[in-house]
Amino acid sequence: MAPGPIAEQPPPTLSVDEKDRWWLDNVYQSNTRQMTLRVVVWGFLLGGALAITNLYVGAKIGVTLGTSITSVVLTFVCIDALRRIVLGRRFHFLEGAILQSIACSAGYMASPLTASMAAYMVVTNTIVPPWQLVLWLLGIAFMGVLFAIPLKRRFINNEQLPFPEGRACGVLLTMLRDDENPPDHDDGQRATGPPHQTSVAARLLGYAALVGGLIRFFQSQAALVKLRLGFLAIPESPDAWYYRAAIKHGLWLPTLSGAPLRELTIRPTLDIAVLALGGLMGIRTCMSVMIGAILNYCLLAPWMIHRGDIVTQVSAEGSITVGFRAITTWSLWCGAAIMTSAALWSFFADRHLLANALHVIADRRRDYSGDPLGRIEIPLWVFFAGLPIAGGAVIWMANCFFGVALWLGIVSIPLVFFLTIIAVNATALTSMTPHGALGKLTQLACGILAPRNITSNIVAASVSAEVANQASNFIQNIKPGYMVGAKPRLQAIGHLIGAVSGALAAVAVFYAVFLRDGPASLIRPEYPFPAVVVWKAVAEAMTGGLNSLPNSAIIAALAGVLVGILMELFRAKSKGGFAVSPIGFGLAFVIPFDISLAMFMGALFFWLCGKRQSGTGSRMAGLVARNQEAICAGAVTGAAIVGMGVIAIEAL
Numbered sequence: 312m313a314p315g316p317i318a319e320q321p322p323p324t325l326s327v328d329e330k331d332r333w334w335l336d337n338v339y340q341s342n343t344r345q346m347t348l349r350v351v352v353w354g355f356l357l358g359g360a361l362a363i364t365n366l367y368v369g370a371k372i373g374v375t376l377g378t379s380i381t382s383v384v385l386t387f388v389c390i391d392a393l394r395r396i397v398l399g400r401r402f403h404f405l406e407g408a409i410l411q412s413i414a415c416s417a418g419y420m421a422s423p424l425t426a427s428m429a430a431y432m433v434v435t436n437t438i439v440p441p442w443q444l445v446l447w448l449l450g451i452a453f454m455g456v457l458f459a460i461p462l463k464r465r466f467i468n469n470e471q472l473p474f475p476e477g478r479a480c481g482v483l484l485t486m487l488r489d490d491e492n493p494p495d496h497d498d499g500q501r502a503t504g505p506p507h508q509t510s511v512a513a514r515l516l517g518y519a520a521l522v523g524g525l526i527r528f529f530q531s532q533a534a535l536v537k538l539r540l541g542f543l544a545i546p547e548s549p550d551a552w553y554y555r556a557a558i559k560h561g562l563w564l565p566t567l568s569g570a571p572l573r574e575l576t577i578r579p580t581l582d583i584a585v586l587a588l589g590g591l592m593g594i595r596t597c598m599s600v601m602i603g604a605i606l607n608y609c610l611l612a613p614w615m616i617h618r619g620d621i622v623t624q625v626s627a628e629g630s631i632t633v634g635f636r637a638i639t640t641w642s643l644w645c646g647a648a649i650m651t652s653a654a655l656w657s658f659f660a661d662r663h664l665l666a667n668a669l670h671v672i673a674d675r676r677r678d679y680s681g682d683p684l685g686r687i688e689i690p691l692w693v694f695f696a697g698l699p700i701a702g703g704a705v706i707w708m709a710n711c712f713f714g715v716a717l718w719l720g721i722v723s724i725p726l727v728f729f730l731t732i733i734a735v736n737a738t739a740l741t742s743m744t745p746h747g748a749l750g751k752l753t754q755l756a757c758g759i760l761a762p763r764n765i766t767s768n769i770v771a772a773s774v775s776a777e778v779a780n781q782a783s784n785f786i787q788n789i790k791p792g793y794m795v796g797a798k799p800r801l802q803a804i805g806h807l808i809g810a811v812s813g814a815l816a817a818v819a820v821f822y823a824v825f826l827r828d829g830p831a832s833l834i835r836p837e838y839p840f841p842a843v844v845v846w847k848a849v850a851e852a853m854t855g856g857l858n859s860l861p862n863s864a865i866i867a868a869l870a871g872v873l874v875g876i877l878m879e880l881f882r883a884k885s886k887g888g889f890a891v892s893p894i895g896f897g898l899a900f901v902i903p904f905d906i907s908l909a910m911f912m913g914a915l916f917f918w919l920c921g922k923r924q925s926g927t928g929s930r931m932a933g934l935v936a937r938n939q940e941a942i943c944a945g946a947v948t949g950a951a952i953v954g955m956g957v958i959a960i961e962a963l
């Protein structure tokens with residue numbers, strides 16, 4: 312049966328099997344071709360380009376961008392242009408679901424090259440042979456897929472968690488599908504929905520994309536200067552105008568504990584993509600993030616600055632300089648502890664999950680005829696059979712390529728499982744994977760186990776953090792396919808194809824552009840590699856173990872464990888009635904305050920529209936509330952596409 316415009320959500324009162332059967336009957340597209348040759352070729356090429364883009368972004372600002380939405384839009388735009396000159400036909404929306412799995416997977420392959428692996432080369436002043444690095448990245452990606460297998464059905468099929476960026480991509484696929492003549496649809500059915508509703512949602516998506524793209528373009532001062540339009544630039548943070556005037560004319564600067572609010576990241580932002588992501592996340596999760604941000608940045612951070620546990624600098628004018636990196640160096644221990652304890656408590660409190668997994672592996676001849684998705688989902692035996700092979704290969708490479716002791720590599724594998732649970736929980740609610748915070752947890756553990764081995768500290772932590780990152784992003788990439796009825800097994804194959812594309816492209820450019828003069832010249836003003844600096848600094852500090860941390864950070868981490876467990880207990884006892892999400896609350900400790908504020912404001916806006924619609928029947932509020940997902944997806948899409956273009960302009 313063909314789905315309507317957005318038909319991925321089964322009734323919440325159904326059991327797990329009933330939800331699966333509902334999806335199979337109402338959403339799954341059994342008679343539609345999905346992984347075609349052009350999907351593989353186009354995804355491979357586009358994925359390589361996105362991997363190179365993320366490599367550049369990581370060298371500049373230390374993070375990698377989500378590329379699922381960008382890949383879908385670029386595909387449909389380019390193929391539509393070819394179709395107009397009779398050189399191709401439009402992609403089917405299910406082809407788009409597989410393609411975004413390929414391209415998005417490739418985009419994430421640049422992450423280790425802008426963080427852990429680059430830090431290893433800088434610390435050791437050695438260049439890892441490119442073929443070794445490609446094999447290492449592929450081993451990490453394959454392990455990420457394996458660790459995601461037992462978690463996918465719980466987080467997507469059963470709990471129906473939002474995965475905001477993945478959901479936005481699913482909405483986009485639905486809006487961009489070819490309703491007039493879906494290609495390769497063997498049963499002759501047309502993927503149709505209510506025409507008026509689909510038309511309105513599509514127009515609103517386009518308008519939101521246009522507004523989001525324009526705002527993002529005019530916030531890019533460097534690109535505007537290159538285009539000789541610098542006079543049109545608007546700051547991403549509106550308070551920048553006031554701070555410029557205050558510094559020029561000696562006006563009052565708002566401070567907290569002697570530090571300017573902007574140094575504490577307490578400021579508004581007009582990041583349209585983050586505002587839209589807040590709308591997709593929902594008011595409850597964003598409220599949890601906001602509460603955590605207020606506690607961390609308005610109370611704990613000023614207190615730790617006063618104590619001297621958060622390192623500050625004093626400028627020539629006498630003002631205190633702090634910055635997000637100095638704050639999060641202290642606060643990540645508390646935030647990671649909250650997310651860790653809550654996620655693990657929630658996982659192991661589910662008595663049936665591990666029992667079912669053990670039952671499946673104990674009975675390999677089990678008849679899967681009772682499982683409605685037994686022939687569609689990735690079989691659980693792949694996880695159990697593949698993990699020893701992939702894990703053994705990664706441990707062997709860590710030992711042969713980087714000199715990590717075999718016992719330390721073996722210890723890091725179980726840690727991957729725990730960190731993956733945390734990462735998937737955070738990504739499911741916010742689309743933000745706490746990749747950096749998870750890496751620091753493993754660096755701390757390695758610092759305790761091997762206190763004077765800085766290279767093992769980096770590589771072993773890289774295994775845990777990067778596999779968790781790959782697993783959480785793989786599950787998020789499956790979300791759009793679940794929404795439009797794609798086959799999960801094909802998406803997994805696409806993810807691995809994308810890993811090959813991204814590894815080859817990113818490694819080739821990394822060595823050609825950034826390592827021309829050796830690791831010593833990797834970090835330079837035009838390419839500061841912020842994540843590499845953090846990994847290197849933490850590795851140097853963590854080789855001393857717990858003694859290298861301030862006592863307050865250790866106390867905060869212990870308190871975070873207790874807070875995370877209590878929050879999860881309250882949530883379980885209230886059957887979801889407890890308003891604060893421990894994952895969202897803990898995540899606020901590892902992201903800037905202005906990002907938390909923007910997400911909350913975005914969620915609040917759409918929540919108020921929904922309340923106004925139900926209360927007074929406002930036509931405009933009703934229009935916004937009914938098309939919330941389309942508007943948010945459009946805004947994220949516009950900002951992402953223009954952001955990629957701006958990066959290209961800056962690079963040229």
